[in-house]
Amino acid sequence: MNEHTIRSVVILGGGTAGWMAAAAMARFLNNGVTRVTLIESEEIGTVGVGEATIPPLRTFNSMLGIDEHAFIRETGGTYKLGIEFVGWGDIGERYFHPFGAHGHDLGGVHFHQLYLRERQRRVLPDISAWSMSAVAAQAGKFAPPAPQAQSAVKDLFYAYHFDAVRYAGFLRRFAERNGVQRIEGKVVAVAQRPEDGHVTALKLDDGQTVGGDLFIDCSGFRGVLIEETLETGYEDWRHWLPCDRAVAVPSAYSGDPDPFTRATARGSGWQWRIPLQQRMGNGLVYCSDFQQADDAERELLANLEGAPLAAPRHLAFTTGRRKLAWNRNVVALGLASGFIEPLESTSIHLVQSGIARLIALFPDRRFDPVERDEYNAQMHELYADVRDFVILHYKATRRRDTPFWDRCRTMDIPDSLARKIALFRGKGRVFRENRELFATTSWVSVCLGQDIVPQEYEPAVDALDEERVAGALEEMRREYLDIAGRLPSHGDFLRHISGQPAAPAVAPAAPAAAAGPTFSFASESPFDFSADPL
Numbered sequence: 001m002n003e004h005t006i007r008s009v010v011i012l013g014g015g016t017a018g019w020m021a022a023a024a025m026a027r028f029l030n031n032g033v034t035r036v037t038l039i040e041s042e043e044i045g046t047v048g049v050g051e052a053t054i055p056p057l058r059t060f061n062s063m064l065g066i067d068e069h070a071f072i073r074e075t076g077g078t079y080k081l082g083i084e085f086v087g088w089g090d091i092g093e094r095y096f097h098p099f100g101a102h103g104h105d106l107g108g109v110h111f112h113q114l115y116l117r118e119r120q121r122r123v124l125p126d127i128s129a130w131s132m133s134a135v136a137a138q139a140g141k142f143a144p145p146a147p148q149a150q151s152a153v154k155d156l157f158y159a160y161h162f163d164a165v166r167y168a169g170f171l172r173r174f175a176e177r178n179g180v181q182r183i184e185g186k187v188v189a190v191a192q193r194p195e196d197g198h199v200t201a202l203k204l205d206d207g208q209t210v211g212g213d214l215f216i217d218c219s220g221f222r223g224v225l226i227e228e229t230l231e232t233g234y235e236d237w238r239h240w241l242p243c244d245r246a247v248a249v250p251s252a253y254s255g256d257p258d259p260f261t262r263a264t265a266r267g268s269g270w271q272w273r274i275p276l277q278q279r280m281g282n283g284l285v286y287c288s289d290f291q292q293a294d295d296a297e298r299e300l301l302a303n304l305e306g307a308p309l310a311a312p313r314h315l316a317f318t319t320g321r322r323k324l325a326w327n328r329n330v331v332a333l334g335l336a337s338g339f340i341e342p343l344e345s346t347s348i349h350l351v352q353s354g355i356a357r358l359i360a361l362f363p364d365r366r367f368d369p370v371e372r373d374e375y376n377a378q379m380h381e382l383y384a385d386v387r388d389f390v391i392l393h394y395k396a397t398r399r400r401d402t403p404f405w406d407r408c409r410t411m412d413i414p415d416s417l418a419r420k421i422a423l424f425r426g427k428g429r430v431f432r433e434n435r436e437l438f439a440t441t442s443w444v445s446v447c448l449g450q451d452i453v454p455q456e457y458e459p460a461v462d463a464l465d466e467e468r469v470a471g472a473l474e475e476m477r478r479e480y481l482d483i484a485g486r487l488p489s490h491g492d493f494l495r496h497i498s499g500q501p502a503a504p505a506v507a508p509a510a511p512a513a514a515a516g517p518t519f520s521f522a523s524e525s526p527f528d529f530s531a532d533p534l
Helices: 015-028 056-063 068-075 111-121 132-138 164-177 224-229 293-302 347-360 369-395 403-410 415-427 440-449 459-463 466-486 490-497
Strands: 008-012 035-040 078-080 082-086 094-098 159-161 181-184 187-192 199-204 209-211 214-217 234-236 245-251 261-266 269-275 280-286 313-316 320-322 330-332
Touching (some): 008 015, 015 035, 015 056, 015 164, 015 347, 056 068, 056 159, 068 159, 068 490, 082 132, 094 132, 094 440, 111 466, 132 466, 187 224, 245 293, 269 293, 347 369, 369 403, 369 415, 415 440
Parallel strands (some): 008 035, 008 214, 214 330
Antiparallel strands (some): 082 094, 187 199, 234 320, 245 280
């Protein structure tokens, strides 16, 4: 510690972003000097519709020392193995974007290149048949692999669905136990240092003044500090991602929750379906140029699988990002930093990434511009990566049934995305650059799923024996099927970690596969029922 050490971090806004930041700061800045204060108002509330995540959140929870089973119980959570897309390529089509890899590379050649050659020789199932996560999802099965797992079950990757409001409450309790101070109140004035515009204090509606060295803006779309105070500016991406409205409603449902998210294309946007333990999360993301709010609400309600549990909530947004995520001594997280529609469940990950990069580049009170510039460069790259991948889903459609899809199919796209599509269309090549979030499996899933089929495959594939490759593919596919068959149902696993009995069998169990014993909850199982996250 020295005279330059940050003494006070002030987080403006609660919700998922604010309490994720507070929990991380409490864990990683526990140096006896730096105090963390979070200011929020119960009157303002939070958006709270982002309930689906991607696997890196497991790392965040694990680094905080959070018990995974307790987390699932307290947030009403379920497990997620990927996203099913319905009607995106064309009406009636569907495909699955799984977590984890497709199969295994052979001889240094990517699996999907082997698949591309093999499907020229014979009729093959969809490439998702070579994904442990996809096969388990389609069977409604789930259990996390044990750390010592040696079979293909180790290829099962997962994330979570949960109630975002309950997750924020869960993290609040964690953060407060670790020293974070919460102050109830609304900001009515912001004090700045005259010489450089740095924020020095926030004045609240009860007359209290909260000073700080570093301020984290989690105030939502308003961006009270990053925009209203510092006038940072916003990059509008609606010319590529035209959806600018959403309507959300929870609904009842019966039966066990699916271990995957579903995104169904509609006439002027798309509908999400996120299964939690006690309810289904639903919403319709749409473009106001083509659909009015009342029509969107009627369309959403007409496509629910159960009775609505609350009045629909309407949201307006502008897809894009702040021109600077870190400006002076203010760092914006969550909706204050930017917004990309939740098609690939990246909203919470963008918060997590912002927090991780801030801790890695944590400043002192001199606020070295080099640290700030590096943070902004990394966050800009991440947002652009997510933006391009989401645009891909719209651009790759073949739908011609509505003006909205005509606009998406024919729109200009960023050069960065056009280059990736051209590389894939030629010989199925995918190159992961810099700190890109989405890896080869993701690009292959969406491109093939929406009928961007390479004209050829990589020449290196022809160096491998055809019969050997065919045998390896068949062996992988059968192993995934066998393991999925021995997994418990997703519902039974959730009941197990909640201490509830398994659901009664409705039909005789299938005979055990010859490759291994039937699944059990015993300690010798290849699946992990411990409380420790991976």
